[in-house]
Amino acid sequence: MRVSVVIPALNEEATVAGVVRTVLIDAPFEVIVIDADSTDNTAAVAARAGARVVNWRDVFPELQPIPGKGESLWRGVAAASGDVVVFVDADLVDPPAGMIHTLAAPFTDPDIHLVKASYARLLGDDSAGGGRVTELTAKPLIRLLHPELADIDQPLAGEYAIRRSSALRLPFVAGYGVEAGLLVNVSGRWGRASISEAQLPPRRHRNRPLSELSPMAETVAAVLLQRAGLTHAGFPGERPPLSDRI
Known part of the structure; x- marks a missing residue:
């Protein structure tokens, strides 16, 4: 099994x-950093560390990028060539070794399509309680609108893995609602049993100010509402399945 x-x-x-x-x-098959037009030294630093750096405009250059994380993931799946794609956020502080093996291991079961990381989200004082959008927006809406997924510990975790063949068949929300959209879509297409969780050590991200979290929460809410058939608008675009292009 090749892991990208x-x-x-x-x-x-x-x-x-x-x-x-x-x-x-x-030792994954490949490590690709999708650089979304960074204005700092992200691309150079990542390349020196050993990644293959791809500017998102170089994947489907005929398409103007839609701003947002989901766009980078969609183009990253297109750029990857492994059997399994593991997504990892670039803002992790002290990321734990071994997480790629842990997230990829469940795919020995052919019925597994998506693996979400499960972990405690730490605040600056090392107490649990991070992930404000997760706890205050995503989880309440999932319990109400998608109760079959209510047991997922970290529905918005940026560390997760998906079969590339499955990812090619799914739409990707362009913005920060991408994780919520993929979670609901995988469950809807292959059933709740197709989603597994992998336990990882406690995690610390760069905590963002409320001014950044508010639009993220709004996008996540819009995606969960749309996937439940309650609205048809509210999030910043969606890319169709890559199988339509590849």
Whole structure:
């Protein structure tokens, strides 16, 4: 099983090298950093750390990028060539070694299509309680609208894995609602049993101000509402399945 690691990055020069070096310990088939037009040294730092850096405009250059994380993941799946794609956020602080093996291991079961990381999200004082959008927006809406997924510990986790063949058949929300969209779509297409969880050590991300979290929460809410058939608008675009292009 060939494992491709895709790391979406936008102005993450402070942390991306540590993430790249950590995932390389697991010797995946390839490590790709999708650079979303960073204005700092993210691309150079990632390349020096050992990643193949691809500017998102170089994947389907005829398409103008839609701003947002999901766009980077969609183009990252297109750029990857492994059997399994593991997504890892570029802003992790002290990422744990071994997470690529852990996230890829469940795919020995042919009925597994998506593996989500399960972990405690830490705040600056090392207490649990991070992930404000997850706890205050995603989980309540999932319990109400998609109760079959209510047991997922980290529905918005940026560390997760998907069969590339499955990813090619799914639409990708262009923005920060991509994780919520993929979670619901995989469950809807292949059933809740097709989603597994993998336990990882406690995690610390760069905590963002409320001014950044508010639009993220709005996008996640819009995606979950749309997937439940309650609205048809509200999130910033969606890319169709890559199988339509590849």
